[in-house]
Amino acid sequence: MNKSISCLFSLFFVSFASISQTLHDGFLRSQMKDQVVVETSFLEKVNFDSFKRHLEQISAEPHVVGSAANEKVARYLRQTMEAAGWKVDTYPYDVYLPKEPGESFVEIISPKRQPLNQQENVIPEDPYSYHPNLHRGWNAYSGSGDVRGEVVYANYGTKADFETLIQRGVSIEGKIVLTRYGGNFRGYKAKFAEEHGAVGLLIYTDPADAGYMKGLVYPEGVYYDESSIQRGSLLAESFTGDPLTPFQPALPLDGEVKIERLDPSEASLPNIPVTPIPYGAAKAIFQYMNGQPVPSDWQGGLPFTYRLEGGSDLQLRVSVQQDRDFVRINNVVGMMKGSEYPDEWVILGCHYDAWSFGATDPNSGTAMLLTLSEALGKLAKEGNGPKRSILIAHWDGEEHGVIGSTEWVEQLLEELKAKAVAYLNFDAGVSGKKIRAAASPTLKRLLTESAKFVQHPDTTISLYESWSAGQDEPNIGNLGGGSDHIAFYMHAGIPSLGAGSGGPTLYHTNYDNLHFYEKFADPGFQMGGAVAQWAGIMGLRLANAAIIPYRIPRYASDLKSHFESVTSQANAIDSSFVGFQKTLEAIAQLQSHALDLSAKLTDHRQSDQLKPHQLQDINRRLLLLEKSFLLEEGMPFGSWYKSLYASTDPFSGYASWVLPGIQYELEQNNTKKLDEWDSIYSQAITNLSNNISDIMQLLK
Numbered sequence: 001m002n003k004s005i006s007c008l009f010s011l012f013f014v015s016f017a018s019i020s021q022t023l024h025d026g027f028l029r030s031q032m033k034d035q036v037v038v039e040t041s042f043l044e045k046v047n048f049d050s051f052k053r054h055l056e057q058i059s060a061e062p063h064v065v066g067s068a069a070n071e072k073v074a075r076y077l078r079q080t081m082e083a084a085g086w087k088v089d090t091y092p093y094d095v096y097l098p099k100e101p102g103e104s105f106v107e108i109i110s111p112k113r114q115p116l117n118q119q120e121n122v123i124p125e126d127p128y129s130y131h132p133n134l135h136r137g138w139n140a141y142s143g144s145g146d147v148r149g150e151v152v153y154a155n156y157g158t159k160a161d162f163e164t165l166i167q168r169g170v171s172i173e174g175k176i177v178l179t180r181y182g183g184n185f186r187g188y189k190a191k192f193a194e195e196h197g198a199v200g201l202l203i204y205t206d207p208a209d210a211g212y213m214k215g216l217v218y219p220e221g222v223y224y225d226e227s228s229i230q231r232g233s234l235l236a237e238s239f240t241g242d243p244l245t246p247f248q249p250a251l252p253l254d255g256e257v258k259i260e261r262l263d264p265s266e267a268s269l270p271n272i273p274v275t276p277i278p279y280g281a282a283k284a285i286f287q288y289m290n291g292q293p294v295p296s297d298w299q300g301g302l303p304f305t306y307r308l309e310g311g312s313d314l315q316l317r318v319s320v321q322q323d324r325d326f327v328r329i330n331n332v333v334g335m336m337k338g339s340e341y342p343d344e345w346v347i348l349g350c351h352y353d354a355w356s357f358g359a360t361d362p363n364s365g366t367a368m369l370l371t372l373s374e375a376l377g378k379l380a381k382e383g384n385g386p387k388r389s390i391l392i393a394h395w396d397g398e399e400h401g402v403i404g405s406t407e408w409v410e411q412l413l414e415e416l417k418a419k420a421v422a423y424l425n426f427d428a429g430v431s432g433k434k435i436r437a438a439a440s441p442t443l444k445r446l447l448t449e450s451a452k453f454v455q456h457p458d459t460t461i462s463l464y465e466s467w468s469a470g471q472d473e474p475n476i477g478n479l480g481g482g483s484d485h486i487a488f489y490m491h492a493g494i495p496s497l498g499a500g501s502g503g504p505t506l507y508h509t510n511y512d513n514l515h516f517y518e519k520f521a522d523p524g525f526q527m528g529g530a531v532a533q534w535a536g537i538m539g540l541r542l543a544n545a546a547i548i549p550y551r552i553p554r555y556a557s558d559l560k561s562h563f564e565s566v567t568s569q570a571n572a573i574d575s576s577f578v579g580f581q582k583t584l585e586a587i588a589q590l591q592s593h594a595l596d597l598s599a600k601l602t603d604h605r606q607s608d609q610l611k612p613h614q615l616q617d618i619n620r621r622l623l624l625l626e627k628s629f630l631l632e633e634g635m636p637f638g639s640w641y642k643s644l645y646a647s648t649d650p651f652s653g654y655a656s657w658v659l660p661g662i663q664y665e666l667e668q669n670n671t672k673k674l675d676e677w678d679s680i681y682s683q684a685i686t687n688l689s690n691n692i693s694d695i696m697q698l699l700k
Contacts (some may be wrong), residue, residue: 025445025543028605035544038384039453040495042540043533045375051528054080055359055368055655058352059514062133065353065397066099066327069133073352077332077394080370084377086334086392093250093407094326095242096264097400101138102322104200104275109148109315111288116281120510121227123219128357128513135356135510137229137278138322139186139203139402141243143271146319147199149176151285153309155298156183157203159651162192164295170308173197176316177433178285180206181276184315185481185653187236190270200318201274203283205230208301210507218511222504222520226280231355231508233400234270236653239640240486241406243267246640248601249411253326257601264426266325266502283359286626290315329353329396331404336380338389344619345416346370346542347391347536348424349405349484351398357513360505364528365429366394368500372532376539385518386543388421395484398427402486409487415490417627423488423496424538430528432521433457435467438477438656439497439644440489440626441558447476447497450537457526463534480656481648490643493627495547495550499535501527532664546615548622553598555625555688556591562658563587566666574671582682590685593692600699614698621695628688631680635660644684 027035038696057076063069074090081088108114119136123129152172155161157179165172177193179201186203193201207213217225237243242250244261251259259462283302291309299306332352338344350365357363373392379385397403422443435456437447451464451474459466467483469472479485479498489496504520506512522528541549563580570577604610610618629645637650637660647660657663661677 023421023602023605024541024549025103025551026541026547026549027469028546028608030611031544031546031577038114038379038544038641039537039540041382041384042375042379042536043454045378046371046529046532046536047374048526048529050371050374051367051532052264054370055363055517055528056514057524058366059354059357059359059363061130062135063354064099064135065329065400070353070396071330074330074332074394074396077352077366077370079587081332081334081373081392084371084374085380086336086377088332088334089394091331091333091408091411092252093242093329094253095250095329095397095403095405095407096244096267096324097327097397098140098144098322098324099327101135102144102320104136104138104321105317105319106275106277106281106287108284108318109317111313113590114426115202116155116277116283116284117227118229118275118277118281119227120229121225124307126511126513126515127512128515137231137276139190139231139274139276141235141269141324142274142320142322143269144321145200145273146317147176147273148315148317149199150312151289151314152177152198153289153294153298153308154179155294156180157189157192158183159188159192160197163328165308168292168308174199174203176200176318178202178204178208178282181230182206182209184651185236186232187234188653190234190272190340194270194272200272202282203274203276204279205300206300207279211301213301217405218506218516222506224279224506224509226283227278228506228509228511229276229278231276234274235401237268238638238650240402240491241410242403243269244399245407247410249407250329251411273318275318275320283428284315285310285314288596292690294429302583302678329404329537331408332394332406334392336376336386336390338387339385340387342389343419344388344421345391345419346388346539347393348426348539349393349395349490350426350429350599351394351395351484353373353399355399355508356510358519359513360431361428361507362398364431364517364521365426365500368426368430368528368532369394371528372536375532375536386540388543389541398484402482402484406487409492412638413492413607415495416488418623419500420488420492420494421542421623423485423494425483425496425498426500426531426535427483427498428505429500430433430522430531431505432501433527434502435463436478436502437472437497437499440479440495441554442495442552442625443497444476444554445551446538446541446549447499448474448539451534452534453537454530457524457530463530478656478658479646480654482654486648490641490647493630493643495626500531519623536628546602546610548619550622550625552692553591553594556587556594559587559590559685566662568657569666570671570674573666573669577671577674580674580678580681582678583685586682586685586689590689593689593696597692600696604699617698618695621691621698624691625688628691629684631684636664643666644681
């Protein structure tokens with residue numbers, strides 16, 4: 001028994017001894033003893049050394065989507081999971097994307113000709129920085145072109161930033177825009193720049209945001225040095241996934257099933273050349289700018305007064321030639337079939353494609369899931385396989401626009417709506433030592449309760465204690481954009497969460513490698529095993545509970561808080577707005593019904609009175625709860641986004657919009673349609689209450 005497990009047993013001996021006298025959510029009294037045995041056995045089977053071995057294999061070389069190196073990673077994933085006893089399937093798709101950066105060039109033409117750096121420096125102590133297959137900085141889906149022009153600085157390139165430029169009389173037409181990373185998704189920077197007439201866009205990471213103003217830079221510290229470049233996709237459609245196949249899967253072009261695709265000219269892809277540069281290159285541009293000073297909150301960390309314009313004497317050239325074509329991507333999905341409820345699925349996932357080595361993002365999560373798959377495989381071989389089916393998915397094409405997972409959800413949409421209990425996402429899931437999570441309401445308690453039974457490495461406290469830091473409940477965020485939960489949660493209405501451990505990261509740079517990981521993220525490589533234990537406990541509780549362990553009362557308490565927030569926002573726009581009266585009445589009814597059901601279920605679980613057919617009917621109804629928030633016509637900013645509860649912020653791309661129908665109106669300072677949305681939301685919440693009432697009837 002390794003030291004970590006020994007400490008764990010010592011730490012939780014009293015808890016495990018007494019837990020069979022209480023009930024995990026969803027479990028019957030008669031189940032608890034066996035579940036304690038299963039969880040204890042599982043924790044012991046997690047091999048902490050496996051995480052490092054897997055991470056070394058899958059982040060050994062750069063593996064961008066569509067590359068031979070990425071295909072090699074996919075083969076390793078499949079072989080590892082099959083060896084652990086999983087049934088593994090590959091789901092191929094042909095998606096429209098650039099798999100290579102092509103050719104690009106950035107230079108100052110005048111007042112003094114100066115080519116600008118577009119790739120990270122080689123660092124003697126970092127052997128990975130020498131790798132011959134590393135690409136220069138690039139933004140996938142950039143338009144192709146060779147342009148020259150004056151410079152306009154647009155701060156973070158948000159919608160509000162471009163509006164500020166217009167208000168100050170700054171013309172963007174025919175100019176090359178310079179923006180810094182942050183504030184919104186980079187694709188919106190390109191979208192807004194093009195809409196305002198820019199002919200090109202440069203994006204850099206400012207030292208005030210992630211460079212020397214924050215602390216020591218790499219390799220001495222964890223922040224961007226003057227050559228570090230954030231790569232990333234510019235795909236910013238009104239839907240998620242392959243840009244040519246909204247609402248349907250991008251099945252292989254040579255397959256039996258033919259999918260009608262949009263013509264590329266019909267897709268909303270960037271037309272102007274866009275490329276990222278390091279702040280060392282941006283510094284060379286800023287030194288020549290001589291326009292009016294920026295607003296105080298636009299000032300960054302370079303040693304100049306930032307200016308809105310460069311003036312006519314400062315001329316830049318930006319050239320990008322980037323090809324787009326159909327590229328084969330492959331999701332690798334393993335299944336461990338459930339012994340009692342095989343058609344109820346618990347799905348855990350992380351993508352595996354990366355911009356370079358991807359040691360933290362994403363492959364710390366990938367390696368963790370491989371470690372988990374081995375432990376669950378050992379458990380199953382001893383006769384302790386899950387009661388519900390557990391799926392572990394490795395998605396491809398995430399970095400170009402959350403493509404692989406979206407195509408899979410679109411392909412299996414109706415099946416997933418009927419079968420999927422939850423989706424647990426672990427993108428970059430072991431990037432440091434700080435526990436973090438975001439979740440839909442019904443899964444928040446699962447996160448916290450499971451974290452109480454895993455020891456935080458090199459401490460004598462649990463993950464939960466480290467995470468909560470003495471508070472009544474740790475901080476649990478709301479799911480936004482940018483990762484593989486999107487299609488599950490916001491399109492299909494499947495309860496979802498994102499979890500793991502975070503820390504320092506050289507996000508999307510060529511320095512996100514094993515040297516950085518071992519020096520800064522987790523030198524002992526122990527967090528991977530701990531997060532695997534946490535993910536496994538969550539997965540096993542979802543899989544083995546007689547009743548799906550959703551925390552139903554959380555809907556009402558969270559909704560009440562969210563509606564208080566949007567009411568305050570609406571009052572700031574229109575002081576005469578009286579509030580969402582219909583919705584508040586529906587929430588009060590929901591709270592009453594949810595508490596009644598929770599108490600009734602607890603009583604029945606304690607007394608072990610529920611019959612198999614009752615359990616089956618209850619669980620089928622539980623799977624409908626989150627679907628109460630699906631609006632058939634979708635959101636006004638994109639009909640692909642169906643959930644009334646949560647969506648990606650369509651103006652930033654990353655942030656979470658809770659109550660997106662209402663947030664869309666508030667973003668535009670419009671309160672005229674809020675009464676209409678009050679009716680829509682109250683009806684959805686009433687539908688949720690009715691579904692809860694239907695479950696109550698099954699308990700009589």
